[in-house]
Amino acid sequence: MKTRQKGYFGKYGGQFVPETIMPALEELEITFNKYKNDKSFKAELDLLLKTYVGRPTPLYFAKRLTEHYRKAKIFLKREDLCHTGAHKINNCIGQALLAKKLGKKRIIAETGAGQHGLATATVCALFGLECEIYMGAVDIKRQELNVFKMQLLGAQVIPVKSGSRTLKDATSEAIRDWITNIKTTHYIIGSTVGPHPYPAIVSYFQSVIGDELKKQLKKDPDYIVACVGGGSNSMGIFYPYLNFENTRLIGVEAGGVSLKNGHHAATLTLGKPGVLHGSYSYLLQDKNGIIKEAHSISAGLDYPGVGPQHAYLKDKNIVQYKNISDKEALQAFNFLSKMEGIIPALESSHAVAYLKYLMPKTKKNEVVVVNLSGRGDKDINTVKSSGLNSNS
Amino acid sequence: MNKNPLLIPYITAGFPAKKLFLPILKTLSENSADFIEVGMPHSDPLADGHVIQHSSKVALENGVTLKWIIDTSRDLHLREIKPLILFSYLNPVLQYGFEKLLKDLPKPLFYGLIIPDLPLEEAEKYLPLFKKHKLHLIPLVAPTTNKEKIKKIVRAYCNISLSDGFIYLVSAIGVTGARQYFSKDLKNKIKEIKSYTTKPVVVGFGISNLKQAKEVISYGADGIVIGSALIKILMETKNNKAILKLKKFIRSFKNK
Numbered sequence: 001m002k003t004r005q006k007g008y009f010g011k012y013g014g015q016f017v018p019e020t021i022m023p024a025l026e027e028l029e030i031t032f033n034k035y036k037n038d039k040s041f042k043a044e045l046d047l048l049l050k051t052y053v054g055r056p057t058p059l060y061f062a063k064r065l066t067e068h069y070r071k072a073k074i075f076l077k078r079e080d081l082c083h084t085g086a087h088k089i090n091n092c093i094g095q096a097l098l099a100k101k102l103g104k105k106r107i108i109a110e111t112g113a114g115q116h117g118l119a120t121a122t123v124c125a126l127f128g129l130e131c132e133i134y135m136g137a138v139d140i141k142r143q144e145l146n147v148f149k150m151q152l153l154g155a156q157v158i159p160v161k162s163g164s165r166t167l168k169d170a171t172s173e174a175i176r177d178w179i180t181n182i183k184t185t186h187y188i189i190g191s192t193v194g195p196h197p198y199p200a201i202v203s204y205f206q207s208v209i210g211d212e213l214k215k216q217l218k219k220d221p222d223y224i225v226a227c228v229g230g231g232s233n234s235m236g237i238f239y240p241y242l243n244f245e246n247t248r249l250i251g252v253e254a255g256g257v258s259l260k261n262g263h264h265a266a267t268l269t270l271g272k273p274g275v276l277h278g279s280y281s282y283l284l285q286d287k288n289g290i291i292k293e294a295h296s297i298s299a300g301l302d303y304p305g306v307g308p309q310h311a312y313l314k315d316k317n318i319v320q321y322k323n324i325s326d327k328e329a330l331q332a333f334n335f336l337s338k339m340e341g342i343i344p345a346l347e348s349s350h351a352v353a354y355l356k357y358l359m360p361k362t363k364k365n366e367v368v369v370v371n372l373s374g375r376g377d378k379d380i381n382t383v384k385s386s387g388l389n390s391n392s
Numbered sequence: 393m394n395k396n397p398l399l400i401p402y403i404t405a406g407f408p409a410k411k412l413f414l415p416i417l418k419t420l421s422e423n424s425a426d427f428i429e430v431g432m433p434h435s436d437p438l439a440d441g442h443v444i445q446h447s448s449k450v451a452l453e454n455g456v457t458l459k460w461i462i463d464t465s466r467d468l469h470l471r472e473i474k475p476l477i478l479f480s481y482l483n484p485v486l487q488y489g490f491e492k493l494l495k496d497l498p499k500p501l502f503y504g505l506i507i508p509d510l511p512l513e514e515a516e517k518y519l520p521l522f523k524k525h526k527l528h529l530i531p532l533v534a535p536t537t538n539k540e541k542i543k544k545i546v547r548a549y550c551n552i553s554l555s556d557g558f559i560y561l562v563s564a565i566g567v568t569g570a571r572q573y574f575s576k577d578l579k580n581k582i583k584e585i586k587s588y589t590t591k592p593v594v595v596g597f598g599i600s601n602l603k604q605a606k607e608v609i610s611y612g613a614d615g616i617v618i619g620s621a622l623i624k625i626l627m628e629t630k631n632n633k634a635i636l637k638l639k640k641f642i643r644s645f646k647n648k
Contacts, residue, residue, distance in 0.1 A: 015513055015514060016510065018509060018511070018532070018534070019532045019537055020439075020536050020565055022511050024536070162449075172436050176438060176439075176441075176567050180566040183536075183565070274486055275509065277438075285487065287487060288457045288458065288484055289488070290452060
């Protein structure tokens with residue numbers, strides 16, 4: 001993606017943070033640029049991705065799903081089969097290796113669904129790093145299983161009780177911790193958000209998804225569908241295809257209860273550009289610049305911001321952004337479970353749900369790839385209490 | 393040592409109640425404040441600790457906006473109120489309109505702005521607007537800011553700014569809120585900044601009592617900002633007694 005000015009994607013991105021952490025961002029950028037093309041760094045990363053994460057993840061031909069729609073062939077990129085159950089670990093391994101190079105022994109992270117927190121706790125156990133995870137009190141409740149797992153791995157989970165008590169506030173609190181412990185601590189941001197160089201770093205480590213896909217498919221896919229919260233799994237799979245005119249890229253945001261009543265997380269669809277968590281991008285905000293609370297049944301998409309690259313890709317019309325409601329996501333959760341024997345994360349269920357709109361428009365000789373970013377074990381309680389689990 | 397250091401109290405506008413905004417400004421002005429930092433509350437105050445997070449939340453619930461701050465302070469005069477410095481995170485400023493805000497802020501009542509999430513790298517393009525509208529953008533220097541960056545900051549902000557102005561030095565690594573003690577590096581940092589500029593160096597973040605204020609002044613600072621400690625006084629006091637308590641508190645710094 002073209003960057004005219006350092007850390008910018010068009011007019012989006014930047015480094016809107018207190019001066020205290022500016023030197024750490026510069027140090028991180030220098031370290032990242034030094035090692036991203038370093039042979040031994042890459043070899044270490046690749047070996048861990050292969051032997052620890054389980055990459056490459058399979059590209060699975062979803063036969064029954066394809067037969068159901070009787071249109072294009074549907075493939076699932078199985079990020080749910082990564083160690084820890086989602087794509088988040090791709091970035092965590094990379095950033096933990098960077099933290100080692102930076103000489104930082106303490107790691108902090110924010111988490112919504114708990115998948116990024118879990119992946120961070122996992123790599124901290126792997127590398128023997130101290131680990132503290134900030135998580136909204138609401139999310140701690142709805143993602144109980146992941147909280148227990150993080151604690152089991154030796155991480156401390158810190159409940160965040162301010163604001164909406166979800167991902168936005170967990171991120172704010174993690175940034176405050178970083179400001180306070182800047183000399184000893186590396187902050188592993190889990191999505192393509194935050195100040196430069198984070199969006200670039202997270203995209204880089206997640207682009208392994210798209211790079212693998214290119215090798216796994218004989219011809220380029222006609223469509224790639226991925227869910228978008230902050231935007232890491234979608235950036236990961238879209239990245240190598242951004243300049244491909246024949247591959248249509250579709251990002252699916254959380255439509256929540258309803259776009260009309262404000263209970264949603266459709267940032268790109270209904271937001272306005274502004275600054276949150278260090279970068280300029282689309283945001284859900286009021287006319288005075290106060291950030292609104294997002295809503296999604298999936299904790300990982302429940303965020304009023306989005307990565308700056310997505311803002312740029314929307315404006316340039318390179319990616320189409322759609323949205324799926326809570327209800328449709330729940331239906332897709334059930335549908336994929338019964339059709340393919342794969343229980344998807346509620347986040348990924350948004351991408352799966354979009355198939356019902358996309359498939360009728362496709363042709364038989366075309367190929368659709370859905371990025372199945374995570375598995376749904378963590379969401380069982382949410383789905384159970386939604387009361388929608390029996391219909392499919 | 394500066395014998396006449398600047399005393400700069402910080403308040404969150406509209407906290408604890410909108411109707412106390414003007415009485416608070418008057419009380420501080422009449423009781424030895426030299427400037428007053430007026431905080432625009434924000435939903436995500438990244439540089440602030442629990443106390444100012446709380447006051448921001450309450451002030452937002454009270455309906456405080458930039459427009460309200462401007463409208464409410466429009467009829468004030470420097471005869472009764474000390475010069476004000478607007479403290480706001482960037483997003484409310486952007487949504488109001490950056491230049492429109494600089495234009496609309498009553499002058500000379502408003503002396504300048506502090507935007508904690510607008511570091512030099514991002515601020516440069518806005519600097520000419522400050523000169524145009526006769527307002528200062530007060531630069532923040534952090535304990536982590538190295539020599540080269542301090543030089544850059546001093547150069548960039550001094551070039552645009554009017555004859556006076558000051559540098560805001562963050563006392564220690566971290567967010568706003570009370571601290572037990574200050575690191576020895578603070579003294580060196582003040583010295584370092586002063587070797588590049590003749591502008592006053594004002595120290596903020598974490599100063600909560602006279603002893604600490606004296607300590608910081610003895611390090612060579614030209615002034616201090618009192619924020620969270622003052623907000624805490626307002627938090628712990630019933631509205632009708634707030635002004636009295638505030639008066640007592642700010643006067644305790646008179647022997648600065």
